[in-house]
Amino acid sequence: MTVxxxxxxxxxxxxxxxxxxxxxxxxxxxxxxxGEPNTKVCPVCLALPGALPVANAEAIRHMIRAGLAxxxxxxxxxxxxxxxxxxPDMPKDYQISQYxxxxxxxxSVRYWxxxxxxxxxxxxxxxxxxxxxxxxxxxGGDGRIAGSSFSLIDFNRAGVPLMECVSEPDLRSAQxxxxxxxxxxxxxxxxxxxxxxxxxxxxRCDANVSIRPAGSTELGTKTEIxxxxxxxxxxxxxxxxxxxxxxxLESGSRIVQETRGWDEGQGVTHSMRSKEEAHDxxxxxxxxxxxxxxxxxxxxxLKKTIPVLPPERFARYRGYGMxxxxxTQLVDNFPLADYFDACVAAGANPQAxxxxxxxxxxxxxxxxxxxxxxxxxxxxxxxxxxxxVESKTVNSKIAKELLERMWAGEGxxxxxVEQEGLAQTSDTGEIERLIDEVLAANEKAAxxxxxxxxxxxxxxxxxxxxxxxxxxxxxxxxxxxxxxxx
Amino acid sequence: xxxxxxxVRYVAKxxxxxxxxxxxxxxxxxxxxxxxxxxxxxxxxxASVPATAQVVExxxxxxxxxxxxxxxxxxxLSMAPQREGSFFRVPKIIGQP
Ligand SMILES: [Zn+2]
Numbered sequence: 001m002t003v004x005x006x007x008x009x010x011x012x013x014x015x016x017x018x019x020x021x022x023x024x025x026x027x028x029x030x031x032x033x034x035g036e037p038n039t040k041v042c043p044v045c046l047a048l049p050g051a052l053p054v055a056n057a058e059a060i061r062h063m064i065r066a067g068l069a070x071x072x073x074x075x076x077x078x079x080x081x082x083x084x085x086x087x088p089d090m091p092k093d094y095q096i097s098q099y100x101x102x103x104x105x106x107x108s109v110r111y112w113x114x115x116x117x118x119x120x121x122x123x124x125x126x127x128x129x130x131x132x133x134x135x136x137x138x139x140g141g142d143g144r145i146a147g148s149s150f151s152l153i154d155f156n157r158a159g160v161p162l163m164e165c166v167s168e169p170d171l172r173s174a175q176x177x178x179x180x181x182x183x184x185x186x187x188x189x190x191x192x193x194x195x196x197x198x199x200x201x202x203x204r205c206d207a208n209v210s211i212r213p214a215g216s217t218e219l220g221t222k223t224e225i226x227x228x229x230x231x232x233x234x235x236x237x238x239x240x241x242x243x244x245x246x247x248x249l250e251s252g253s254r255i256v257q258e259t260r261g262w263d264e265g266q267g268v269t270h271s272m273r274s275k276e277e278a279h280d281x282x283x284x285x286x287x288x289x290x291x292x293x294x295x296x297x298x299x300x301x302l303k304k305t306i307p308v309l310p311p312e313r314f315a316r317y318r319g320y321g322m323x324x325x326x327x328t329q330l331v332d333n334f335p336l337a338d339y340f341d342a343c344v345a346a347g348a349n350p351q352a353x354x355x356x357x358x359x360x361x362x363x364x365x366x367x368x369x370x371x372x373x374x375x376x377x378x379x380x381x382x383x384x385x386x387x388x389v390e391s392k393t394v395n396s397k398i399a400k401e402l403l404e405r406m407w408a409g410e411g412x413x414x415x416x417v418e419q420e421g422l423a424q425t426s427d428t429g430e431i432e433r434l435i436d437e438v439l440a441a442n443e444k445a446a447x448x449x450x451x452x453x454x455x456x457x458x459x460x461x462x463x464x465x466x467x468x469x470x471x472x473x474x475x476x477x478x479x480x481x482x483x484x485x486x
Numbered sequence: 487x488x489x490x491x492x493x494v495r496y497v498a499k500x501x502x503x504x505x506x507x508x509x510x511x512x513x514x515x516x517x518x519x520x521x522x523x524x525x526x527x528x529x530x531x532x533a534s535v536p537a538t539a540q541v542v543e544x545x546x547x548x549x550x551x552x553x554x555x556x557x558x559x560x561x562x563l564s565m566a567p568q569r570e571g572s573f574f575r576v577p578k579i580i581g582q583p
Contacts, residue, residue: 021551022551022552022553023549023551023552023553023554028549028552028553028554028555029554029556030553030556031553036559036572037571037572037573038559038562038563038572038573038574039556039559040556041557041559041562042556042557043557046557046562054547054548054549055547055548055549056548056549056551057548057550057551058550059551060548079539079540084500086502088574088576088577101539135576136573137578149578150570150575150576150577150578151575151576151577152571152573152574152575152576153573153574153575153576154572154573154574155574280500285539285540287540289547290540290542290544290545290546290547291539291540291545292545292546293545293546
């Protein structure tokens with residue numbers, strides 16, 4: 001047993017995701033990334049005296065849909081609270097958040113690892129809050145105001161609707177943490193509740209990491225890891241933190257409960273001990289906002305808007321024989337996955353249509369710049385083509401030609417086959433006639449074959465196929481040729 | 487109800503208020519009295535009363551998700567104690583919130 005396998009990591013993730021709405025959470029300022037500093041601000045998000053917040057209905061719907069997607073329960077009653085702290089990127093000196101009665105409770109996120117293993121991580125809750133402004137600190141990496149004694153604030157982001165997803169400590173490795181985050185991301189993107197662009201900061205996460213002897217059920221002392229700006233840095237940061245904690249315990253020391261920042265350049269976490277005392281946010285219900293009551297009718301209405309979700313698709317696609325990478329690619333290409341599902345719904349054999357969708361159609365889409373789902377090849381037409389191949393009416397070579405013609409807008413493959421007599425022929429007499437022609441024209445090849453050069457059979461088969469304009473059944477050609485030559 | 491003890495220095499720190507010895511003593515007593523007064527409520531039988539977080543009876547006051555006009559930046563920044571170009575300027579931020 002190595003030092004690493006003597007320990008088990010216990011990881012929980014807190015993830016902040018900006019919601020995709022037209023306006024901010026409590027005011028009508030635009031919710032857009034970037035823009036000239038301090039141009040998307042109003043009395044509400046600047047906390048000017050007397051200004052009152054009003055909740056964004058769409059943000060609340062997004063939250064409920066996110067909860068439903070993960071099988072969370074949606075309490076009938078929910079409210080907003082003030083989280084009090086002094087920080088200049090919060091103009092009110094408090095953040096509107098949800099303390100003890102969030103919009104969604106429980107649920108679980110199904111995710112998968114690179115090797116295709118399906119896993120599950122329980123959610124504690126998802127609550128709704130508002131984002132803070134952006135600050136540019138003195139001595140920052142870009143050196144804009146290095147060494148200065150002040151910071152600069154842009155309030156464009158202040159008040160943007162933000163959901164905080166809190167997981168249970170169900171994750172056991174850095175890979176699982178990333179798998180979980182990827183599942184959150186693809187689900188939110190598919191639901192349309194967020195764009196989830198980490199590079200724009202619309203998904204930000206912290207990880208709580210502890211280790212314990214393998215087999216133990218007690219929790220070790222945890223540290224909170226911050227500053228992870230990509231899934232890759234989440235992977236590296238958690239791996240590095242687990243290593244560090246193992247080294248601390250192996251040296252006979254104890255883990256200190258603290259916040260640690262990930263240093264991307266050095267590949268290690270650093271203690272972020274600040275002079276401040278333990279947080280005491282003094283939450284209390286926000287008297288400016290009335291409670292939210294969610295009735296069964298709204299839940300039913302929103303349930304109908306939940307599409308087939310990534311884990312369900314992934315498991316199904318794996319069942320069709322896709323490898324984890326293929327299945328992931330298709331799951332993440334929602335329009336193509338919808339198209340593929342429509343082909344299957346139209347009666348196409350899943351394995352056969354999968355090959356067309358992932359290879360031939362994807363290639364045509366790349367070459368022409370037209371997405372498969374917008375092409376002239378409808379799911380029904382593809383199902384028809386698949387059926388022609390399955391029934392051995394056409395061979396795979398003709399099928400590829402047909403697909404190109406369908407892409408070009410020539411319509412139903414069945415009709416093309418009928419009009420042009422492209423159906424595969426298994427007519428023994430016809431094939432034998434072609435074989436005789438080919439053998440007569442290739443006497444040397446026939447002699448070589450009889451002399452033991454059996455690999456020439458492939459060439460002769462090709463000649464017969466050509467003579468049949470691709471319509472002959474290749475297996476039958478092969479069989480009959482062999483008979484003739486022996 | 488026993489007299490309420492309140493850590494007035496801790497509360498002052500959370501509220502970012504600097505208190506003199508004298509003030510700490512005086513406000514400590516006043517806040518303690520206030521708490522004791524509010525605590526009279528705990529003598530009431532509340533088991534059958536539903537918890538409430540809001541005295542207003544309305545629910546679900548929401549706005550539709552439409553973007554509207556914002557304030558002019560010059561107007562906004564002219565109200566700030568300090569500015570730097572198009573940003574608000576504040577004392578250097580140390581540590582995490
Ligand atoms: Zn605003």
